[in-house]
Amino acid sequence: MTKVLITDPIDQKGIDILSQVAQVDQKIGISNSELASIIHDYDALMIRSGTQVTGDIINSSKKLRIIGRAGVGVDNVDVKAATQKGVLVVNSPGGNTIAAAEHTIAMMLALSRNIPIANSSTFLGKWERKKFVGNELFKKKLGVVGLGKIGTHVAKVANALEMDVYGYDPFVSSERAQQLQVRLSELKTLFEESDYVTLHLPRTSETENLVNMKVLKSMKKNAKLINCARGGIIDEEALAEALNNSLIGGAAIDVFAKEPLDSNSPLLKVDKNLILTPHLGASTREAQENVAVDVAEQIRDVLLGLSARTAVNIPGLSPDIMDSLKPHLQLAETMGLLISQLSGGQIQKLEVRLQGEFVQHPSQPLIIASLKGLLSKALGDRINYVNASLEAESRGISVVESKDEARPEFASGSLQLTTFGDNGEHSVAGSIFADGELRIISIDQYPVNVSPSRFMLITRHRDMPGIIGKLGSLLGDHNVNIASMQVGRKIVRGEAVMVLSIDDPIPTNLLESILEVEGITSSDPVTL
Numbered sequence: 037m038t039k040v041l042i043t044d045p046i047d048q049k050g051i052d053i054l055s056q057v058a059q060v061d062q063k064i065g066i067s068n069s070e071l072a073s074i075i076h077d078y079d080a081l082m083i084r085s086g087t088q089v090t091g092d093i094i095n096s097s098k099k100l101r102i103i104g105r106a107g108v109g110v111d112n113v114d115v116k117a118a119t120q121k122g123v124l125v126v127n128s129p130g131g132n133t134i135a136a137a138e139h140t141i142a143m144m145l146a147l148s149r150n151i152p153i154a155n156s157s158t159f160l161g162k163w164e165r166k167k168f169v170g171n172e173l174f175k176k177k178l179g180v181v182g183l184g185k186i187g188t189h190v191a192k193v194a195n196a197l198e199m200d201v202y203g204y205d206p207f208v209s210s211e212r213a214q215q216l217q218v219r220l221s222e223l224k225t226l227f228e229e230s231d232y233v234t235l236h237l238p239r240t241s242e243t244e245n246l247v248n249m250k251v252l253k254s255m256k257k258n259a260k261l262i263n264c265a266r267g268g269i270i271d272e273e274a275l276a277e278a279l280n281n282s283l284i285g286g287a288a289i290d291v292f293a294k295e296p297l298d299s300n301s302p303l304l305k306v307d308k309n310l311i312l313t314p315h316l317g318a319s320t321r322e323a324q325e326n327v328a329v330d331v332a333e334q335i336r337d338v339l340l341g342l343s344a345r346t347a348v349n350i351p352g353l354s355p356d357i358m359d360s361l362k363p364h365l366q367l368a369e370t371m372g373l374l375i376s377q378l379s380g381g382q383i384q385k386l387e388v389r390l391q392g393e394f395v396q397h398p399s400q401p402l403i404i405a406s407l408k409g410l411l412s413k414a415l416g417d418r419i420n421y422v423n424a425s426l427e428a429e430s431r432g433i434s435v436v437e438s439k440d441e442a443r444p445e446f447a448s449g450s451l452q453l454t455t456f457g458d459n460g461e462h463s464v465a466g467s468i469f470a471d472g473e474l475r476i477i478s479i480d481q482y483p484v485n486v487s488p489s490r491f492m493l494i495t496r497h498r499d500m501p502g503i504i505g506k507l508g509s510l511l512g513d514h515n516v517n518i519a520s521m522q523v524g525r526k527i528v529r530g531e532a533v534m535v536l537s538i539d540d541p542i543p544t545n546l547l548e549s550i551l552e553v554e555g556i557t558s559s560d561p562v563t564l
């Protein structure tokens with residue numbers, strides 16, 4: 037008997053779909069240890085954000101085939117463990133977009149018109165009209181951080197309210213922003229100049245504590261901050277301090293670093309201009325029906341041996357292909373990640389060129405892996421082999437593929453990625469050496485021979501005596517240890533590229549000093 041377990045409240049329509057093909061058990065609010073002890077009995081698990089599907093739980097399963105997240109965020113699922121175990125993870129990327137966007141607008145209005153506090157006061161029998169004078173949204177400057185599905189809808193409604201909408205999203209082109217009637221802005225300026233700032237980006241290692249004390253201090257004294265995206269993007273201690281000291285005008289928060297919100301949270305001690313809701317962004321009847329039906333249909337299909345529409349992990353590739361292409365996929369992904377950091381800004385086109393022995397492999401997986409690498413800085417663990425092409429398409433990145441069977445420079449052939457975007461054209465080529473080691477063999481057409489490492493620094497300079505020494509001492513003075521250094525040049529004393537593998541990330545102030553070295557024209561830190 038096929039069995040599905042549901043551990044969070046799910047709309048009945050989803051349950052009805054699952055009941056057509058399986059026995060459905062509902063154990064809402066079950067503890068992690070209890071879940072780990074019964075999961076071996078189930079073929080599918082359906083959840084929302086309330087259940088933490090840990091690696092232990094996944095590894096305790098015996099016949100689990102699919103985890104369905106009735107919503108967007110899969111940060112409560114150990115996707116890596118699921119992938120390793122061969123368990124498909126599916127979600128509903130668009131089912132609650134409108135709900136989350138409307139909650140954001142509701143938060144902005146409630147904050148501006150003191151609705152929660154005025155309501156409490158009126159219920160206490162008071163009539164405090166003077167105390168609760170608010171402000172209008174009309175003509176105010178709104179800064180939207182993250183112009184994906186939800187940020188875009190918020191911008192649309194804000195435009196209808198005749199707000200001046202500004203946006204920051206490194207992966208949105210100026211053309212797309214123009215269509216949305218959003219003026220693109222630098223992140224720093226957006227925080228400094230907005231009357232309202234609303235966050236609509238994922239929580240990744242890059243966005244964690246993006247809004248910290250320094251950022252809060254840079255905001256206008258009457259500015260209001262709204263977070264209906266993910267907890268952890270705002271430093272909650274700093275926000276409490278900023279509100280208590282009137283550094284900003286108010287905040288409305290739906291999502292928290294730890295959920296349910298800890299009773300010791302500093303936010304609970306703030307007594308002014310703060311609205312808190314318990315992760316209600318997606319909690320509308322419509323959204324719950326959308327996500328439940330969307331995910332239940334996918335679980336049903338997978339249990340019947342069909343494919344899923346919006347899988348978050350396993351690519352639509354057979355395990356055999358994945359196995360035989362493992363180093364090639366790793367190379368493509370690493371190169372995508374590297375070139376995204378070299379290119380910076382919005383990318384409009386990616387050219388993927390296979391040469392020599394690489395031509396014999398299916399190109400699609402290599403393209404997908406390159407795109408996954410290219411977008412992973414923006415999308416964190418939400419980008420995967422399944423959705424990489426779709427995400428690139430929705431960001432206006434076109435992909436061109438070319439093949440060259442000619443005898444290659446490297447016996448094993450090579451892969452070259454070229455990006456075309458806001459910052460011009462950039463290219464990286466790589467190969468796999470006989471020992472199976474990945475190598476970067478050229479950067480921006482300059483020949484190098486470098487093993488990719490976690491932290492790298494790539495500079496461009498005029499080839500002249502003393503420059504390598506100067507850079508070396510500068511890094512040494514800042515206690516940055518160099519593991520290896522390579523110079524690639526086409527002609528003696530011409531333009532050159534220097535690639536350093538370093539043991540630590542480069543401090544931001546050091547980048548400025550590097551650019552002051554005579555002859556160095558660019559300096560890009562890379563984290564792989």
Ligand SMILES: NC(=O)c1ccc[n+]([C@@H]2O[C@H](COP(=O)([O-])OP(=O)(O)OC[C@H]3O[C@@H](n4cnc5c(N)ncnc54)[C@H](O)[C@@H]3O)[C@@H](O)[C@H]2O)c1
Binds near residue numbers: 132182236266291
């Ligand atoms: N409160 C809720 O109940 C609720 C409901 C649904 C979604 N969410 C959350 O809302 C957020 C947005 O969801 P979405 O569906 O619009 O996702 P999306 O993937 O469509 O959009 C996210 C956008 O963030 C951008 N981005 C990534 N890193 C960035 C950075 N450093 N700076 C600026 N922009 C960056 C991406 O380019 C992308 O355009 C997610 O965190 C999601 O989990 C919350």
Ligand SMILES: O=C(O)[C@H](O)COP(=O)(O)O
Binds near residue numbers: 085317
């Ligand atoms: O990621 C999501 O879809 C939202 O955060 C909603 O979460 P929920 O399904 O637990 O309400």
